[in-house]
Every structure is written in structure tokens, then in C-alpha cells.
Amino acid sequence: MMRRLWITLTYIVFALLLIAPLVKIFTGSWADGLNGFVEAITRPQSLHALMMTAIIVVVVTALNTIFGVMLALYLVRAEWISPRMKRLLNSLVDLPFAVSPVIGGLMIVLILGPNTVIGAMFEDAGFKIVYALPGMILATLFVTFPLMVREVMPVLQEIGAQQEEAASTLGAYSWYTFWKVTWPSIRWGVIYGVVLTVARSLGEFGAVLVVSGNIMNKTQTATTLVYQDVENFNVVAANGIALVLAAFSVGLLLLMEWAKKRKEVH
Amino acid sequence: MHIEVRNLNKNFGDFHAVRDVSFEIEKGHLIGLLGPSGGGKTSILRMLAGLETPSSGDILFHGKRVNDLPPQERGIGFVFQNYALFKHMTVYDNIAFGLKVKKQSKEQIRERVMYLVELTGLKGFEHRYAHQLSGGQRQRVAFARALAPEPQLLLLDEPFAAIDAKIRTELRTWLKEMIERVGITSIFVTHDQEEAIEVADEIMIISKGRLEQKGSPWDIYKNPQTPFVAGFIGESTIVDNIGEFKGFEDAASSPGTKALIRPEYIEIGKPGEIKLASATLPGIVKHLHFRGSEWMVELLVGDTKLITYRSLEKEVLHPGDKVSVLVHRAYLFNDNDSWIAENTLKVDPMPIHI
Numbered sequence: 001m002m003r004r005l006w007i008t009l010t011y012i013v014f015a016l017l018l019i020a021p022l023v024k025i026f027t028g029s030w031a032d033g034l035n036g037f038v039e040a041i042t043r044p045q046s047l048h049a050l051m052m053t054a055i056i057v058v059v060v061t062a063l064n065t066i067f068g069v070m071l072a073l074y075l076v077r078a079e080w081i082s083p084r085m086k087r088l089l090n091s092l093v094d095l096p097f098a099v100s101p102v103i104g105g106l107m108i109v110l111i112l113g114p115n116t117v118i119g120a121m122f123e124d125a126g127f128k129i130v131y132a133l134p135g136m137i138l139a140t141l142f143v144t145f146p147l148m149v150r151e152v153m154p155v156l157q158e159i160g161a162q163q164e165e166a167a168s169t170l171g172a173y174s175w176y177t178f179w180k181v182t183w184p185s186i187r188w189g190v191i192y193g194v195v196l197t198v199a200r201s202l203g204e205f206g207a208v209l210v211v212s213g214n215i216m217n218k219t220q221t222a223t224t225l226v227y228q229d230v231e232n233f234n235v236v237a238a239n240g241i242a243l244v245l246a247a248f249s250v251g252l253l254l255l256m257e258w259a260k261k262r263k264e265v266h
Numbered sequence: 267m268h269i270e271v272r273n274l275n276k277n278f279g280d281f282h283a284v285r286d287v288s289f290e291i292e293k294g295h296l297i298g299l300l301g302p303s304g305g306g307k308t309s310i311l312r313m314l315a316g317l318e319t320p321s322s323g324d325i326l327f328h329g330k331r332v333n334d335l336p337p338q339e340r341g342i343g344f345v346f347q348n349y350a351l352f353k354h355m356t357v358y359d360n361i362a363f364g365l366k367v368k369k370q371s372k373e374q375i376r377e378r379v380m381y382l383v384e385l386t387g388l389k390g391f392e393h394r395y396a397h398q399l400s401g402g403q404r405q406r407v408a409f410a411r412a413l414a415p416e417p418q419l420l421l422l423d424e425p426f427a428a429i430d431a432k433i434r435t436e437l438r439t440w441l442k443e444m445i446e447r448v449g450i451t452s453i454f455v456t457h458d459q460e461e462a463i464e465v466a467d468e469i470m471i472i473s474k475g476r477l478e479q480k481g482s483p484w485d486i487y488k489n490p491q492t493p494f495v496a497g498f499i500g501e502s503t504i505v506d507n508i509g510e511f512k513g514f515e516d517a518a519s520s521p522g523t524k525a526l527i528r529p530e531y532i533e534i535g536k537p538g539e540i541k542l543a544s545a546t547l548p549g550i551v552k553h554l555h556f557r558g559s560e561w562m563v564e565l566l567v568g569d570t571k572l573i574t575y576r577s578l579e580k581e582v583l584h585p586g587d588k589v590s591v592l593v594h595r596a597y598l599f600n601d602n603d604s605w606i607a608e609n610t611l612k613v614d615p616m617p618i619h620i
């Protein structure tokens with residue numbers, strides 16, 4: 001009896017937390033009818049912000065996939081890294097999980113901002129990092145970095161090095177071995193990591209806000225635009241952008257479920 | 267391929283896993299690496315394959331040093347303990363892997379793979395995945411895969427460990443035949459001495475990182491060179507007070523001498539059954555165990571427990587029976603020396619020193 005009650009209560013809490021806002025966003029964005037919604041997302045600043053988000057998602061996902069898989073391979077397989085060094089790197093990977101994204105963004109400003117030595121050097125070379133796209137990509141990369149490594153490492157550990165060693169005794173070098181032997185085993189883990197990275201970089205707010213300065217039509221992303229619209233009491237527009245983001249998230253969620261199933265099968 | 271290993275050492279951190287191992291293997295021989303768990307057998311095999319770097323020492327194939335050659339260029343085939351088949355590939359693709367790496371033509375690959383499939387009795391299973399095969403079939407796929415690129419040396423790490431006892435005997439006879447037919451130098455690891463004795467041309471006994479002895483199975487059985495080998499091969503009982511046994515009184519002259527006595531060195535009979543009565547000791551039957559084809563008899567001679575076997579054809583003994591015990595020979599050893607001694611009351615009184 002008590003258990004029933006608890007389960008029901010949990011469902012109600014989840015419904016309130018997840019479904020209610022979604023419904024609210026949906027109705028909110030249609031408050032002025034279809035025209036209001038279309039207008040909200042076709043404003044120049046909306047299109048620009050969505051494009052910025054798209055660029056960040058694509059670049060960050062690509063970089064995170066390549067470097068995440070590489071680091072996972074090194075941390076699990078490389079013999080030339082001493083065990084102590086591996087432990088250190090391993091705990092460094094988790095740093096973004098432990099540090100608030102806002103602090104992460106702040107660290108980038110403090111190290112690479114226009115008033116720092118390194119930042120000034122880049123600026124002189126005509127390459128702006130903070131308050132520009134590169135800084136925003138860097139900040140998002142910082143926040144999403146553990147996702148891929150943490151997905152791929154356990155898979156590599158589980159399959160062990162023996163299949164790869166067998167391939168090497170059969171004459172295959174590392175590149176061939178990676179694509180023919182390692183990749184088929186880790187690909188579902190990688191796909192899962194990609195989905196997580198896309199979802200995270202799509203919704204990242206804190207780190208990007210600090211690094212970008214949130215300049216309209218320049219360094220504004222979809223999430224920081226929603227924030228600004230809310231600040232300006234432009235609720236319909238805020239809901240419109242939020243709905244677009246939410247639609248992507250639901251799509252990703254479905255993709256994630258599918259990838260997870262495949263991951264378990266293979 | 268002719269193989270030579272000189273003063274091979276391997277340290278894992280401050281753990282010395284392989285100590286100063288040297289040996290030579292003739293072309294075409296089948297060698298069994300035998301020894302207790304953790305002795306360093308796998309480590310030696312992995313260094314030969316190039317999967318592990320020796321801490322010091324040389325490995326020579328055909329007289330050429332190969333220490334710095336990666337596994338890809340050593341021309342070896344390796345069969346892993348749990349086979350390490352490529353699990354997302356079919357039997358066909360597993361066997362073809364080494365040939366595809368060599369960029370052979372489709373027809374060449376097909377021909378070679380089908381030949382090996384035939385040879386290993388896997389016909390009809392080419393399109394199965396590893397998880398759809400039995401342990402014995404996987405073992406054969408691993409074997410075929412290793413043989414496909416025509417290696418000059420085949421290394422097998424406990425190839426039968428994961429297979430049940432019955433199929434195991436079948437498979438090892440099959441493997442021996444197969445290796446003889448292909449004529450390839452091979453080394454296989456096992457900790458089953460029966461397996462090593464049955465299959466290998468020569469056995470190397472490895473314990474605690476050291477090569478204790480290398481020789482033919484018969485040689486190792488007959489002339490064990492260290493107490494470890496004597497105790498490890500066959501069954502045996504250690505006797506501390508061998509000097510008190512009839513026919514081995516000489517042993518008492520060098521203090522600290524102990525003996526290893528194998529069951530087959532001991533003969534027992536009802537009083538009067540054994541001709542050489544003067545060489546026998548009185549004993550008491552303590553336990554009898556039925557071992558399928560014979561009795562295992564536990565005896566007490568004075569305070570010393572001995573073990574021997576008795577044919578089912580002979581009169582059945584019972585616990586508590588008094589028997590005469592004749593010890594034909596014993597493997598004696600002390601801190602400085604080890605030798606095989608015959609019962610002096612039975613034969614020529616000169617012990618054979620080795």
C-alpha cells in the first residue's frame with residue numbers, strides 16, 4: 001500500500017517536472033498562433049543564434065569524438081604511459097563533471113581573455129578567442145569532454161587487448177587493427193557518446209554565457225537567446241526557441257534509447 | 267624455424283617473472299612448456315611473439331636477433347588461451363584476416379581458407395560467428411586463423427584449457443597430427459603434465475621464472491635433474507628418513523638427504539608373495555581407493571606414509587592387512603646433490619650419479 005503510494009507520488013513529481021514545462025512551452029509558443037511562432041524563430045537574431053548553436057554542436061561533437069576516442073585508447077591500452085600518469089589523467093577527465101560550467105567558462109576567460117598574456121598574443125595575431133566563437137567552442141568542449149571518454153573506456157576494458165594482439169600477430173598494424181577489430185566493438189559506445197555530446201552542447205548555457213558575453217547577432221546561442229528573451233519579457237519568442245530545442249532533445253532521447261539497445265546487443 | 271633464446275629476463279615492476287632463461291629449439295619440433303601456475307610460461311611465449319618486450323636477453327630466429335622486430339614481422343602464429351577470435355567476424359573472415367592484411371587476391375584467399383576449413387574439419391561452419399560455435403570448434407578456428415599466413419613458428423597458450431576432458435584428449439591427438447602434417451616448429455603451454463608427455467617431442471619445465479629442465483618426456487621422467495622436477499613429474503611421496511629404509515642405508519651417510527619415491531617404484535605383496543624377502547620392509551595397509559583400473563593403496567611403513575598402485579587381478583587387500591613392501595628405487599637429494607639410487611639389496615650396490 002505504502003509502496004503504491006510512493007510510486008504514484010514519484011510519477012506525479014516527474015510529470016510536474018518534465019511534462020508540465022513541455023506543455024507550457026508548447027502552448028506558450030503558440031499563444032499568438034502559428035504566425036507568432038514562425039515570427040519568433042525567423043527573427044534575424046533567432047536564425048543567427050540557431051546557426052551558432054549548430055556550428056558549436058557540429059564542431060564540438062567532431063572534436064570530442066576524435067579526441068575522446070583517442071584519449072580512451074591511450075588511457076586503456078598505451079604501455080608507454082606509466083600507471084601513475086594514467087591515474088592522474090583519468091581523474092583529470094572527470095574535472096568538468098566536478099566543476100560548475102560557469103567556473104569552467106570563467107577559467108577560460110581568466111586564461112585566454114583579452115587582458116591576459118596568451119589572449120593578447122592571439123588577439124595581436126588577429127585571432128579572437130574569448131567573446132568569440134573559438135572560446136565558445138572551447139567552453140562547450142570543456143563541459144562535454146568526459147562524455148565520450150567515459151562511454152568508450154569501459155567498452156575497451158571489457159573487450160580486452162587480446163583481439164588486437166591477435167591481429168598484430170597476423171600482420172596487421174595499428175590503423176588497420178583499429179578499423180577492422182577495435183571499431184566494430186566500440187562503435188555503439190561511440191554513437192551513444194555522440195548523442196550525449198550533441199545533447200549536452202545543444203543545451204549548454206553557463207559556460208557559454210560567461211565566455212561569449214552574449215552579444216546579439218554575434219556570440220549569441222539558442223540558449224542564451226532564450227535567456228535574453230525572458231529577461232526582456234518576450235515570452236512567446238522564448239517559448240518558440242525553447243520548443244525548437246526541446247524537439248531536438250526528444251529526437252536525441254529516442255536516438256539514445258535505440259543506441260543503448262544496440263550497444264547492449266553487440 | 268630454428269629458435270634460440272639467451273639469458274632472457276622479464277621484470278614487471280620489481281617482480282622478476284622470467285629469470286635467465288636460455289634454450290634452443292630445432293626446426294620442426296613440438297615443445298611443451300610445462301609448469302605450475304604463475305611460473306612465467308605465458309610471459310615467455312609473449313616475448314617470443316613480440317607482444318612483450320624482454321627486460322634483457324636475446325631472442326634469435328634462424329640465428330638473427332629479433333628483439334626489435336614487432337609482432338607483425340616475426341612470422342609467428344599465436345593461439346590465445348581463450349582464442350581471442352574476432353567476435354564480429356564469421357569463421358571465414360577470421361581465418362582470412364591474416365591473408366587480407368597481406369593483400370592477397372580474393373581467389374588466393376578463398377583457396378587457402380577453404381583448404382584450412384577442410385583441414386580443421388570446419389566445413390559448413392564458415393558463416394557462423396564465434397558465439398555460435400562450441401569450445402572445440404573455436405579452438406580449431408583459432409588454430410586455422412594462426413596457420414593461414416603460413417607462419418614459421420606456432421605458439422599455443424594452453425590451447426585446451428577451456429575444453430572438457432573428453433574432447434581434450436581427442437583434440438590434442440588431432441593437434442599433434444596436424445602440426446606434424448604442416449611441419450611447423452611449435453611451442454605450447456600447458457599445466458597438464460599428461461598432455462605435455464603425450465604430445466610434445468620435448469618438454470621444458472618452468473617454475474618461478476626459471477627453466478628447470480629441458481628434455482624428452484622419457485628423459486625428464488627417468489632423470490629429473492632437480493628435486494622440483496622429480497616432484498612435479500609423476501606422483502611421488504617425500505620421505506625424510508630414507509636412511510632407515512632397507513637397501514637405502516647409504517643415504518644416511520650424507521646428512522639431510524631426503525627421498526622422492528614414486529608409486530611405481532614400490533611393490534607390495536602379502537608376506538611371502540615377494541621373492542626378495544630380505545629387501546622388503548613390513549608395512550600396514552591404511553586405506554584403499556578404487557581408481558577405475560587399479561587400486562591406490564596407502565601404506566604405513568613405520569611412521570612414513572607411502573602410496574602405490576595394485577592391479578585388480580591380484581588378491582584384494584583390506585585396511586589393516588600386513589604387507590611386505592619392496593622399494594625398488596628412490597630419487598635422493600640434499601642441498602648439494604641429487605641422484606637416483608637403486609635398492610642395494612636388490613641389485614648392484616652402485617648408485618647412479620647424474
Ligand SMILES: Nc1ncnc2c1ncn2[C@@H]1O[C@H](COP(=O)(O)OP(=O)(O)OP(=O)(O)O)[C@@H](O)[C@H]1O
Nearest residue numbers: 278281283301302303304305306307308309310457
Ligand atoms: N602485465 C603484468 N604485470 C605484472 N605482473 C605480471 C604481468 N603479467 C604477468 N605477471 C606476473 O608474472 C608471473 C608469470 O606470469 P605468467 O602469466 O607468465 O604465468 P604462467 O606460467 O603463464 O601462469 P598460468 O599457468 O597461470 O597461465 C605471474 O606471477 C604474474 O602475476
Ligand SMILES: [Mg+2]
Nearest residue numbers: 307308309423
Ligand atoms: Mg599463462
